[in-house]
Amino acid sequence: MKIVDTLLTPAMQHPGAELAQLRADFPILATKVAGKPLVYLDNAASSQMPQSVIDCLVRYQTTQHANIHRAVHHLSEIATQEYEAARHKLQHFIGAREVREVIFTSGTTESINLVMHGYGRKFINQGDEIILTTLEHHSNIVPWQMLAEEKGAHIRVVPINDAGELLLDEYQKLFNANTRFVALSHVSNALGTINPVKEMIAIAHEHGVPVLIDGAQAAPHMQVDVQTLDCDFYAFSAHKMCGPTGIGVLYGKAHLLESMHPFKGGGDMIASVSFEKTTYNELPYKFEAGTPPIMAAIGFGAAIDYLSEVGLNKIAAFEHELLVYATEAINSIPGVRIVGDNPKKVAVVSFTIDGIHPHDVGTLLNEEGVAVRTGHHCAQPIMQRFNIPATSRASFAFYNTKKEIDALAAGIRSVQKVFAL
């Protein structure tokens, strides 16, 4: 994986001008809120969809829909082709060795739960240890706690420093003969920190321990290559990368996926069924029981086409420019503090304003048309670490502009004015 700040080659020093034209691809960005132009800065929660993806969804449902993998008729064949074509696009996008290593799920949460049930319940036993980090989203904590409770296993947690960075020395120390699994985020959803996952995976592998990467916040913002990372599992969601909700991917190394229990039982995941014995289907179908969200998967493929056309490296470079601009703008306002201000981040700025609760900040910014997320961002351990109940989080996408960051900064000053601070 390349780090974003190394990507500013001379040819793309001003990717903003080029990317600004792309704004017109996103019809929702023309919306007005409270009579003001929408400033959508909640992309880490869910990104917006370009017209090409919307058109793809409409085209599929209008002319191509049928159930997949079963019937011999025309529409079923087309739908199956489109669905499998999307899987190939995803394989190429993350650099998976084989297409059968790409499992469609309902999203990152289900991908992680699949690994917990399929791998964890089979291979993790009493007294075993699972390493997580302080930066995890609840979706990469709770499944492992459920497993630990069921099996009598233990959770160990990698701590962070005041800048929101993982402490690698402490990580190394957590390994022992009982360590069986590592699950960590590529990028923190609450702070934006990019974790040194390649290095952390290598360390785990030295101990013979497999690693799951929660890539929900990374895949939309940087080129991910699962073979270069050498991760054992990689989970991400379409709706954070210009695609529809209800679809995501679990990448897993083929030999691990083959060794695992199926997650859900049902149609499509079987080779043959009798009341005496059921034989499971091959990868990836072993993990895709029931009719999948076909339209969403095909839409995910269209989103991948869109992002690939724009170019992940260009996206990373421009978003980094937005991050630098936003960090300066917010840091220059007295009484505002950025939580987790470190150099290796995606374009996420989590902040608190002295004397004002984040929910009040969010409500009043909405009056200015500015959409930010407020709360604990499903990452309560981070809030506990910084001893705060919540933050306001502005998270950017390549279709955001510096003018919108100015609107955010003006909005923050106006919130302070309402509170007469």
Add this chain to the structure above:
Amino acid sequence: MSLKSIYQEVILDHNRKPRHYGSLEHPTHHALGHNPLCGDKIHVDLNIQSDKIEQIAFHGESCAICKASCSMMAATVKGKSRQEAETLVQEFRKMLVSGADAESLEHLGRLKVLAGVRELPTRVKCAILPWHTLHAAMNSVVSVSTEEKTDKETNNSAQLTIN
């Protein structure tokens, strides 16, 4: 009234100088209200004698809407009977959930200023949390959460939903 004016009125009047802020030394009733979605926590202490709320105090960490609602609630229910306070709890909740009738608005008096919060569905729980905490305290339920659904009980680990 615009949202900003509600904020300005509520903030200036109650957020910076909350009424009855603090805790009672020997409360007869106490409850902790919690909204896990935003981390708001409100402690309500009561001194109830002969069915009358003689003293009330609150403290905790919360957003301005919650704090102002709690401050105004404390000022309103002090000196009221338990039954009168329960009626106010119902009327306040109704005002924010489905809208209050004229008679209720009359009872609610200055609390009417919070009616505008109804326009902010995600913030209704912030305004209601103190009232449910009061209700819980009066019924000797020790802690309430906006998100957990369990039956009302009277032991120390009991939780009560306000949904």
